[in-house]
Amino acid sequence: xxxxxxxxxxxxxxxxxxxxxxxxxxxxxxxxxxxxxxxxxxxxxxxxxxxxxxxxxxxxxxxxxxxxxxxxxxxxxxxxxxxxxxxxxxxxxxxxxxxxxxxxxxxxxxxxxxxxxxxxxxxxxxxxxxxxxxxxxxxxxxxxxxxxxxxxxxxxxxxxxxxxxxxxxxxxxxxxxxxxxxxxxxxxxxxxxxxxxxxxxxxxxxxxxxxxxxxxxxxxxxxxxxxxxxxxxxxxxxxxxxxxxxxxxxxxxxxxxxxxxxxxxxxxxxxxxxxxxxxxxxxxxxxxxxxxxxxxxxxxxxxxxxxxxxxxxxxxxxxxxxxxxxxxxxxxxxxxxxxxxxxxxxxxxxxxxxxxxxxxxxxxxxxxxxxxxxxxxxxxxxxxxxxxxxxxxxxxxxxxxxxxxxxxxxxxxxxxxxxxxxxxxxxxxxxxxxxxxxxxxxxxxxxxxxxxxxxxxxxxxxxxxxxxxxxxx
Amino acid sequence: xxxxxxxxxxxxxxxxxxxxxxxxxxxxxxxxxxxxxxxxxxxxxxxxxxxxxxxxxxxxxxxxxxxxxxxxxxxxxxxxxxxxxxxxxxxxxxxxxxxxxxxxxxxxxxxxxxxxxxxxxxxxxxxxxxxxxxxxxxxxxxxxxxxxxxxxxxxxxxxxxxxxxxxxxxxxxxxxxxxxxxxxxxxxxxxxxxxxxxxxxxxxxxxxxxxxxxxxxxxxxxxxxxxxxxxxxxxxxxxxxxxxxxxxxxxxxxxxxxxxxxxxxxxxxxxxxxxxxxxxxxxxxxxxxxxxxx
Numbered sequence: 001x002x003x004x005x006x007x008x009x010x011x012x013x014x015x016x017x018x019x020x021x022x023x024x025x026x027x028x029x030x031x032x033x034x035x036x037x038x039x040x041x042x043x044x045x046x047x048x049x050x051x052x053x054x055x056x057x058x059x060x061x062x063x064x065x066x067x068x069x070x071x072x073x074x075x076x077x078x079x080x081x082x083x084x085x086x087x088x089x090x091x092x093x094x095x096x097x098x099x100x101x102x103x104x105x106x107x108x109x110x111x112x113x114x115x116x117x118x119x120x121x122x123x124x125x126x127x128x129x130x131x132x133x134x135x136x137x138x139x140x141x142x143x144x145x146x147x148x149x150x151x152x153x154x155x156x157x158x159x160x161x162x163x164x165x166x167x168x169x170x171x172x173x174x175x176x177x178x179x180x181x182x183x184x185x186x187x188x189x190x191x192x193x194x195x196x197x198x199x200x201x202x203x204x205x206x207x208x209x210x211x212x213x214x215x216x217x218x219x220x221x222x223x224x225x226x227x228x229x230x231x232x233x234x235x236x237x238x239x240x241x242x243x244x245x246x247x248x249x250x251x252x253x254x255x256x257x258x259x260x261x262x263x264x265x266x267x268x269x270x271x272x273x274x275x276x277x278x279x280x281x282x283x284x285x286x287x288x289x290x291x292x293x294x295x296x297x298x299x300x301x302x303x304x305x306x307x308x309x310x311x312x313x314x315x316x317x318x319x320x321x322x323x324x325x326x327x328x329x330x331x332x333x334x335x336x337x338x339x340x341x342x343x344x345x346x347x348x349x350x351x352x353x354x355x356x357x358x359x360x361x362x363x364x365x366x367x368x369x370x371x372x373x374x375x376x377x378x379x380x381x382x383x384x385x386x387x388x389x390x391x392x393x394x395x396x397x398x399x400x401x402x403x404x405x406x407x408x409x410x411x412x413x414x415x416x417x418x419x420x421x422x423x424x425x426x427x428x429x430x431x432x433x434x435x436x437x438x439x440x441x442x443x444x445x446x447x448x449x450x451x452x453x454x455x456x457x458x459x460x461x462x463x464x465x466x467x468x469x470x471x472x473x
Numbered sequence: 474x475x476x477x478x479x480x481x482x483x484x485x486x487x488x489x490x491x492x493x494x495x496x497x498x499x500x501x502x503x504x505x506x507x508x509x510x511x512x513x514x515x516x517x518x519x520x521x522x523x524x525x526x527x528x529x530x531x532x533x534x535x536x537x538x539x540x541x542x543x544x545x546x547x548x549x550x551x552x553x554x555x556x557x558x559x560x561x562x563x564x565x566x567x568x569x570x571x572x573x574x575x576x577x578x579x580x581x582x583x584x585x586x587x588x589x590x591x592x593x594x595x596x597x598x599x600x601x602x603x604x605x606x607x608x609x610x611x612x613x614x615x616x617x618x619x620x621x622x623x624x625x626x627x628x629x630x631x632x633x634x635x636x637x638x639x640x641x642x643x644x645x646x647x648x649x650x651x652x653x654x655x656x657x658x659x660x661x662x663x664x665x666x667x668x669x670x671x672x673x674x675x676x677x678x679x680x681x682x683x684x685x686x687x688x689x690x691x692x693x694x695x696x697x698x699x700x701x702x703x704x705x706x707x708x709x710x711x712x713x714x715x716x717x718x719x720x721x722x723x724x725x726x727x728x729x730x731x732x733x734x735x736x737x738x739x740x741x742x743x744x745x746x747x748x749x750x751x752x753x754x755x756x757x758x759x760x761x762x763x764x765x766x767x
Contacts, residue, residue, distance in 0.1 A: 029666055035508070039669075042507040043480060043500065050480060053500040061665040063515060063656075063672040246711065250656070257658050261618065285557060358711050358757070 017076040020220040021059060024068045025230060028059050048079060064247075068227045071207070075216045078208045080136065109141065110163060118169050121194050122176035135201035138164055143206060154213065157206035166195050229461045233317040233433050241316060245361070247461060248320065252327035255465050259331060259472050271295050302472065304332045305393050305425075307386060309404030310339040310368045311377040317433040317458075318403050319361055324464060325401075326351045326360075331472045336393050339364070340382035341372035344389060377407060379445065380414035387417055394421065399471065400428040402453065406439075406446040413445050418452050431458040431467065476506025476533055476649055492521070492528030493683050501671040502529065511629045511650035513614075513668035518655055519717025520673045526610040526651035535606035535649065540596035542617040548624060552634060554593045560586040587638035597625075598634050600648045607648040614664075615654040622664050629667045676718065678705055684718060689725040699736040700725060703762075707748065710761050716748040724748050738764050 014037065021028050036058040043050055052073055060069045117138075120130055143160030173191035178184065211219040228243050229251075236244060277293035306325060308318040322337055329335055329351075336348045350363045394400065400422060422428040430453040432439065432446060439446035439455075446455060458464050477483040483506075484499035494502065502525070505512035514522040530537040540551060548554075563586050594602065600609035611625070628634060632644035652668060654660060676684065681701050685692055692700075700721065708715045716724075724747040733740045742764040749755050758764070 027662065031666055035510070035669075039504050039508055042504060049496055050500050053497040054504065056497070057501040057504055057669045057671055061513075061662075061668075061670045062659075066672065249713070254656070254658050261658075286561060 013076060016217060017055075017072065018059070020072050020076065020217065021069065023220065024065075024072060025227065026060065026062075026065050026068065032059055032061075048077065051077065064229050065227050071204075072220055074204055075207055075211045075219050078211065079132070080208075081212065113138065113141070114164060114169065117164065117166065117198075118172050118176070121166075121169065121173055121191075121198065126194065131198055132201055132205075135198065135205045138202055139205045139209060143202075155206045155209045157203040160202055160206070161199060166198055170195060231461075232435075232459045233320060234313075234459070236316065244320065244461060245323070248323050249327055251461060251465055252324055255469055255472075256328060256331060259469065302332050303395065303398045304335045304401060304471075305398050306335070306337045306401045306403065307344075307382075308337070308339055308402070309341070309377060309379075309382075310364075310371055311341045313377075313407065314403070314405050314433055315365075315368070319364055320461075321403050321431065321458075321464060322347075322351075322364070323360065324468065328468060328472070338386065338390065338393075339368065339371045340386070341368070342376060342378035342381050343371055343373045344382055344385045345370040346390065376409050376411075377404075378411045379404070379406065379408040379449075380412040380417070383414050383417040383421060387421060391424075394424050396424070396426060398425040400425045401471075402428070402430045403433075404430075405432055405434050405444065406430070406449050406455075407443050408445050410443050413448055415448060415452060418449065422453055428453045429467075429471070430455040431464075432456065433459055435459060476529075477503045479503060486532040487525075487528050490528045490532035491687065492524060492532075493680060493687065494525070495676065495680060498525065498671060498673065501669055505651075505669050506649060508669070509647045511652060511668045513652045513654065513660070513665065513670050514673055515654050515656050515670070516673035517675070517715065517717060519719035520675060521718055522653040522673055523610065523612055525673075526608055526653070529649060529651070530608040533606060533608070533649070535608045536603070537608045537610060538596050538600040538603070538648070539610045539612060542611065542613045542615075542621070544616055544618065546617050546621055548621075550595055551597050551621060551624060552595050553598045553636060554595065555587070555638075556591045556593050560591050563591070589639075592636075592639070597628050598642065600650075601628065601632060601634055601644045602642060603648070604645055606646065609648040609650045611650065611652045613655065614652045615657045615660060619661065622661050626663055626667065629664065675708055675715070678702070681705075681718065681721060685721060685725050688722045689729065691729050692725050693734070696728060696734065696736055697725070700728070703736065703741060704748065706762065707758060710757055712749065712754045712757065713751045714749070714754065720748045738762070 018028050018033055018036075036055055039054045039058050040051065043054055045051060052070075055073065056066070056069060060066055113134075117134060120127065120134060139155050139157060139160050142163045143155045143157060145154045145156055145159065170188070170191050173194070174184065174187050177187045177191060207219055228240065228247060231240055231244070233244075271294035274293045274295045278289050278291075281291055281293060282289040304325065306322060308322060310318050318339070325332075326335065326337075335351075336346065337351070338344050338346050345367060347364060347367055350360050350367070430449060432455055434444070434446075434457070436457045438444065439450070449455065456467060458467055477486065480496070480500040480503045483503040484494050484496070487494045487499065487502070501512065504510075514525060516522055527537060529535070564582060567582055567585075596609070600607050614622075614625075629650065632647050633641050635641045652664075675681075678701050681704070682697050685697050685701065686694075704716050704721050704724075724744065727744050727747045728736065728740075731744065733744070741762065742759065745755060745758060745764075749758055
């Protein structure tokens, strides 16, 4: 058995896979590793999906990490090798370029391929295997980047997608699908979804080919994106942002539960005894007070004032933080929010209880124009304006939260104003979405402001929820 | 006893028990039986997590022992408890009868009152001591306090319970353990490590239609299709609570009760309350689906 395992390389592949998972931030313990192998022994290996399900059941214990897992699984256990079974079968004689079966990259081939792709996508029921094969063909033919020597050639999903441009097929697809008597908007959505999933297949296939050429470890290092809760706000793409927004409310709910529990348990040890309830409970144990009960604690709450930079570079971060903090408003006593670029604008009114997050975000972006006069970020001016117009928001019980990257376009920083502002409140924090190593580079005034206010790095949802947790204490 | 013979067998037998499992669910359920490891199910509310445990018990003819978790659940409710009142009575009875003998031997009394007779078994201990095949369902495990998780560890990894006065009770026959969680908080690593993990999500359109037709046999095929399409559309919106399978089934029943034969915009607007339970979700759905206000 051992000998066989060594020969087949299966064990090596498994170990490398587990290593890659650990590298991507999944905590796979030795016990789970052993479980995975035991589980593999209990199922037939004929179906790749079964093997994936087995690995997923034993190694991945958080749903947020599932996308990372799937991407790595595709790299280490690819669905096919090279151009796939079809190409190998039809083209046994020569190398990939020699046979007549192999298509070269030229204009006719491109037109022909686009026609076939449109046809496949128009089908009533999508044939997934066929699409996967076409994705492989597309990367093989249009995405190849021939290298100077063996092992140097590569593939690019980007090039392939640029050349074939499946997005431009949307209109054609809509026309093709419309015949079924559905309304146009619905059809357009379906067409977009199909093209989106095809694009994902193409990206997957390029990863697979590169993994074949350069070894899976290389791809695992460079091409796998971190899971959504570890993804930096500043590096997020549009689809990531949507996914993050969906994460916000579950995250806030989890945090609220955790806070309630912790406050409860910490409180139980120190609070005064509730004599009546203790005696009442002791009756069940014959008058012996086995468990004690305590008086409920008077809720200690925080007044929060959030002042956030909504200029283009940090707008996403500001919106997330605002939404997140408002999702937790029952934890805080009262809350006011102001946005600024070079002028200050109050946005508290947009956060009605029970409001729809999509509407809130739309309102926020619309109101960003109120926060700008010239449209260039100017922290110093924003602080001065805030002091002039909204000083009443700050009381000795307030916690002041400033969100922004402290990049102030080399303008006057007005440190003295910030000093006065932070001096009048109970606590003040500055959340900076940039990596700490970038503070102070270029026009960043982070070190200057960092001396006045405690500046905290907050690059992803995990760091954000940790900070809010500590804040709510 | 083997619970299932193969993933395909698990799928087939769950289907006869009225649970349509997808490939991942069938494989993981089979594994939980084959490896005798607990199965942790996570997913949105109403996608059939609890139902899976019930289906396993129906499919295998095993009895279901259920522990419903809630905040404040403790050892005495989950594991076992000494019948305090009965013990008191026993001591009094011994004293009354034995005063003549001049204080009955304390050791005898002690051994006597901490015996089987005075033990009240709670779900976890019950499941472990049963001789017959058992499915143990620990429902909504995320609702408990952290301490209870610690209590579960011994049960989940070794299938045994230690009672200081009696010794260790090990399972004669390992139960099929299913834990469900709505992920309202993260479970500890220790619990997760001991379990197989399965995330159950909303089903795809084809499977949801099958489920609907199985649960609501009177439902017309065409209206089922419309309903599934509408629900899928609703799930794409950013809602506070996306409609679950349980809610689609409710909706289907509503439509039958109201004798609605065609699910057009008006019908949707009138019966939306069956699937969406938040005012802001209602508004969003009306806006996005372009429904006339009911």
